[in-house]
Amino acid sequence: MPVNQITIIGTGHIGGSFALGLRSGGFRGGIVGCDRPEVLEVAQARGAIDSGISEPQTAIRGSDVVLLATPIGAIIDMIERIGPLLPPESLLTDTGSTKLQIAERARAVFGQDAGRRFLPGHPMAGKERSGIEEAAPDLFRGAYWIFTPLEAQLDARAREYMELVETTGAQSVTMDAVRHDKVCAWTSHLPQMVATALGSVLLEELGDDSQALGLKSRGLREMTRTAASPYSVWRDIALTNSANLQPALLRLEQHLANLRENLKTRELEQEFEKANEMRRRLERSSQ
Amino acid sequence: MPVNQITIIGTGHIGGSFALGLRSGGFRGGIVGCDRPEVLEVAQARGAIDSGISEPQTAIRGSDVVLLATPIGAIIDMIERIGPLLPPESLLTDTGSTKLQIAERARAVFGQDAGRRFLPGHPMAGKERSGIEEAAPDLFRGAYWIFTPLEAQLDARAREYMELVETTGAQSVTMDAVRHDKVCAWTSHLPQMVATALGSVLLEELGDDSQALGLKSRGLREMTRTAASPYSVWRDIALTNSANLQPALLRLEQHLANLRENLKTRELEQEFEKANEMRRRLERSSQ
Numbered sequence: 001m002p003v004n005q006i007t008i009i010g011t012g013h014i015g016g017s018f019a020l021g022l023r024s025g026g027f028r029g030g031i032v033g034c035d036r037p038e039v040l041e042v043a044q045a046r047g048a049i050d051s052g053i054s055e056p057q058t059a060i061r062g063s064d065v066v067l068l069a070t071p072i073g074a075i076i077d078m079i080e081r082i083g084p085l086l087p088p089e090s091l092l093t094d095t096g097s098t099k100l101q102i103a104e105r106a107r108a109v110f111g112q113d114a115g116r117r118f119l120p121g122h123p124m125a126g127k128e129r130s131g132i133e134e135a136a137p138d139l140f141r142g143a144y145w146i147f148t149p150l151e152a153q154l155d156a157r158a159r160e161y162m163e164l165v166e167t168t169g170a171q172s173v174t175m176d177a178v179r180h181d182k183v184c185a186w187t188s189h190l191p192q193m194v195a196t197a198l199g200s201v202l203l204e205e206l207g208d209d210s211q212a213l214g215l216k217s218r219g220l221r222e223m224t225r226t227a228a229s230p231y232s233v234w235r236d237i238a239l240t241n242s243a244n245l246q247p248a249l250l251r252l253e254q255h256l257a258n259l260r261e262n263l264k265t266r267e268l269e270q271e272f273e274k275a276n277e278m279r280r281r282l283e284r285s286s287q
Numbered sequence: 288m289p290v291n292q293i294t295i296i297g298t299g300h301i302g303g304s305f306a307l308g309l310r311s312g313g314f315r316g317g318i319v320g321c322d323r324p325e326v327l328e329v330a331q332a333r334g335a336i337d338s339g340i341s342e343p344q345t346a347i348r349g350s351d352v353v354l355l356a357t358p359i360g361a362i363i364d365m366i367e368r369i370g371p372l373l374p375p376e377s378l379l380t381d382t383g384s385t386k387l388q389i390a391e392r393a394r395a396v397f398g399q400d401a402g403r404r405f406l407p408g409h410p411m412a413g414k415e416r417s418g419i420e421e422a423a424p425d426l427f428r429g430a431y432w433i434f435t436p437l438e439a440q441l442d443a444r445a446r447e448y449m450e451l452v453e454t455t456g457a458q459s460v461t462m463d464a465v466r467h468d469k470v471c472a473w474t475s476h477l478p479q480m481v482a483t484a485l486g487s488v489l490l491e492e493l494g495d496d497s498q499a500l501g502l503k504s505r506g507l508r509e510m511t512r513t514a515a516s517p518y519s520v521w522r523d524i525a526l527t528n529s530a531n532l533q534p535a536l537l538r539l540e541q542h543l544a545n546l547r548e549n550l551k552t553r554e555l556e557q558e559f560e561k562a563n564e565m566r567r568r569l570e571r572s573s574q
Contacts, residue, residue, distance in 0.1 A: 186493055190485070191485065191509075193543070195506070195562065197539060200558045202474075203561045207565060212473070223509075224478075224566055226509075229562075230563070256539065259484055260532075260540070272521065275483040277490055282500050
């Protein structure tokens with residue numbers, strides 16, 4: 001039973017790129033988009049979707065897979081809203097950047113069938129952008145798409161969907177939702193908050209100093225690239241992963257305070273050595 | 288009176304790249320390197336220098352310009368050690384990443400002649416690397432080379448040297464030393480310390496988790512690229528600019544604490560909006 005039709009609820013940057021990626025990966029089934037009419041118009045003009053329907057209850061009809069690609073809060077609401085309307089043979093899945101609260105809502109809605117009917121997913125790409133305008137078919141090429149299945153055993157529909165995901169160039173990885181949220185707090189959410197804090201304090205300090213901003217410090221540009229990330233995407237990540245993000249932020253603050261108090265001592269060398277070692281391990285692991 | 292010979296004390300990544308940049312920019316005069324014998328050997332093999340002499344007092348003989356391209360502490364020592372040996376018509380200059388303490392030492396050594404005999408300089412490039420091995424002729428192409436002259440009026444020798452610097456592709460900028468050190472604390476030294484702290488805390492938390500490190504989070508890789516920066520370069524920057532760097536670090540810590548305490552409130556939106564605005568201004572100013 002191949003996937004003949006997929007509905008993508010939220011055809012913005014992530015959902016739109018996934019649709020374009022499916023097309024360029026050779027997917028021949030139907031793609032129904034669900035979003036505000038003006039977004040659907042662009043998605044259709046770009047060839048991402050075959051048809052657009054703004055009403056979720058209608059948009060999901062006849063689809064073998066329904067992908068929720070909205071901010072996390074809307075994903076959680078939508079599981080509750082459309083979950084009960086989906087036939088049991090359809091798979092509901094999502095692209096939310098945190099997984100535990102989403103998984104909990106799916107368990108509450110689907111009960112014992114949750115493992116078969118809902119597959120939590122998280123593509124690790126594109127969180128610094130939003131909007132269908134910049135959606136791209138190769139957004140997921142080379143990226144990891146993490147799945148945190150509610151049960152160890154995946155059924156045929158879930159496996160088919162994972163194969164579809166890989167046709168966009170993404171590599172699927174499976175992990176436990178608790179571990180996912182913790183790892184992402186450190187590797188993704190903490191770096192984002194640091195870029196945001198750095199951008200914010202630099203605006204206060206140098207915002208009107210065009211000569212200073214124009215010096216093109218590579219470190220500065222690089223360390224604040226994701227400071228352009230939209231609050232609309234990050235609000236729900238912060239909200240649903242604060243339990244992991246709060247202690248991570250606190251630990252970083254302690255390291256910064258330790259650096260600040262030791263700018264003139266050899267303690268500074270130890271921090272540099274640890275950072276150097278981290279970077280070596282990161283480079284080794286990405287080879 | 289063109290520059291017929293230049294001595295570069297410290298022919299590592301910065302000094303070596305400058306020598307290579309001078310050559311590829313068409314400089315026809317002599318280049319004398321001064322460093323440890325094994326460094327000079329590589330510098331000579333790479334065509335960066337015509338001759339290498341490990342003894343500074345000897346290496347400076349006959350040069351119209353002497354460039355100090357060592358870590359800041361050694362620059363300060365060297366001003367004291369070789370400054371009095373230089374003939375009055377030679378220019379002493381440097382590449383140190385902080386300028387105030389260097390300028391103060393030059394004033395102490397050269398007295399009333401300091402403005403004519405010493406030109407403080409800072410190329411904004413390459414601080415994340417060290418060593419002649421990776422030196423490159425285009426390191427300064429498109430980069431700013433900041434000068435913080437001790438007097439408003441530059442004499443002919445200083446102007447000639449600045450023209451030589453621009454033959455490497457660098458763009459010269461003039462600024463007051465106090466302002467330089469403050470601006471660099473925010474745009475360069477603070478981002479470095481953040482990358483170092485982030486690298487250090489991530490080693491503690493995820494250092495042995497190869498799956499997590501292998502997830503190739505773009506934000507993580509980008510935010511820790513300069514975590515590979517060597518302590519040998521940054522020790523003296525931290526030491527000589529702690530007066531500006533300490534309050535900058537403290538302000539960032541306060542912003543991070545504010546984010547941490549407001550992960551679930553609208554205060555978070557304000558931080559994102561400020562960071563977004565900073566990024567817009569940075570992009571406008573670098574066009």
